Amino acid sequence: MSYDFNTAKIICDSLHDGSRLTTFELTYPRYIHAEIMTHRQLSRNAQSSRAIPVERRLERVRENPVMPIRWGANQRGMQAKDDNVEKPEACGQVWMAAAHHAAVSAQVLCELNLHKQWANRLLEPFDTITVIATATDWGNFFALRCHPDAQPEFQDLAWKMADLYYFFQAEEQPLHITEPKHPRELDAGAWHLPLVYNDEVRAMAHRLEMGEDNQQLWVELAKLSVARCARVSYLNHDGSKPNAAKDLALHDMLLASGHMSPFEHQARAGLHMPDKDGYCNSYAALLRSNFSGPWAQYRKLLPVPEVRTFDYAAALETRARS
Numbered sequence: 001m002s003y004d005f006n007t008a009k010i011i012c013d014s015l016h017d018g019s020r021l022t023t024f025e026l027t028y029p030r031y032i033h034a035e036i037m038t039h040r041q042l043s044r045n046a047q048s049s050r051a052i053p054v055e056r057r058l059e060r061v062r063e064n065p066v067m068p069i070r071w072g073a074n075q076r077g078m079q080a081k082d083d084n085v086e087k088p089e090a091c092g093q094v095w096m097a098a099a100h101h102a103a104v105s106a107q108v109l110c111e112l113n114l115h116k117q118w119a120n121r122l123l124e125p126f127d128t129i130t131v132i133a134t135a136t137d138w139g140n141f142f143a144l145r146c147h148p149d150a151q152p153e154f155q156d157l158a159w160k161m162a163d164l165y166y167f168f169q170a171e172e173q174p175l176h177i178t179e180p181k182h183p184r185e186l187d188a189g190a191w192h193l194p195l196v197y198n199d200e201v202r203a204m205a206h207r208l209e210m211g212e213d214n215q216q217l218w219v220e221l222a223k224l225s226v227a228r229c230a231r232v233s234y235l236n237h238d239g240s241k242p243n244a245a246k247d248l249a250l251h252d253m254l255l256a257s258g259h260m261s262p263f264e265h266q267a268r269a270g271l272h273m274p275d276k277d278g279y280c281n282s283y284a285a286l287l288r289s290n291f292s293g294p295w296a297q298y299r300k301l302l303p304v305p306e307v308r309t310f311d312y313a314a315a316l317e318t319r320a321r322s
Contacts (some may be wrong), residue, residue: 019293043264
């Protein structure tokens with residue numbers, strides 16, 4: 001069956017020395033997001049309820065609230081019975097009524113000028129979330145989530161991802177995949193860069209011809225990728241015209257404030273990095289990332305400490321003044 005609340009697409013897919021690094025953009029029901037978070041081999045950035053305006057989420061919940069993929073009867077254990085419940089129409093009516101009441105309540109809270117970081121929480125069970133996820137090792141994920149014991153909505157999502165990931169290995173290619181793409185083979189020194197576009201890479205090639213430093217230009221593109229992966233939190237990276245100056249500024253702000261998760265989707269093929277640029281060149285540091293194989297994760301290349309200090313006394317004074 002078609003379950004339209006789940007979508008998956010591969011936005012960057014790279015190979016180097018037999019190792020594959022893949023980035024997905026996923027949309028799925030918000031209520032299975034906690035299960036996604038248990039997969040620690042994934043680097044993730046997700047749409048945030050603290051950033052999306054309430055009005056945008058209200059519109060989605062009112063027009064097309066997330067529904068379960070099916071109505072399974074209750075029994076002991078974590079899986080519903082295969083047979084449907086006796087009154088699926090009644091279940092649907094109750095669910096829709098709950099979505100309606102959540103939307104009404106969120107609207108009232110919005111009119112009371114309550115911040116979206118609280119008002120949006122009421123809408124989460126009936127809305128989707130968009131996530132960017134990157135990993136080298138997807139086998140355990142697919143083995144667990146394409147399994148019949150997984151939450152049905154998660155099974156559907158995982159199969160959509162697996163169909164894309166293994167498309168060229170399937171004996172019978174899935175008909176719903178209309179734009180298959182081979183992973184791109186990268187030479188040593190090239191980068192895996194989600195949401196960086198071909199014209200930007202071509203512009204970099206022109207600058208190389210003009211004598212600019214190769215790795216410096218790759219890092220500049222990595223910074224653009226970081227910013228665009230971060231923007232998924234408020235969903236303005238898709239369909240909007242890229243602004244390199246704003247992206248570079250956002251990269252620097254994220255780095256300065258220590259918000260490092262968007263720095264985990266980019267990686268250099270091969271583990272070495274020139275010392276002269278001030279970047280980390282330690283194999284031990286690079287191999288501590290969640291990527292396996294010959295991938296130097298951008299986060300691990302940065303000349304910043306992984307553990308930040310906390311001044312408890314100063315924080316107490318700040319809290320007292322707030």
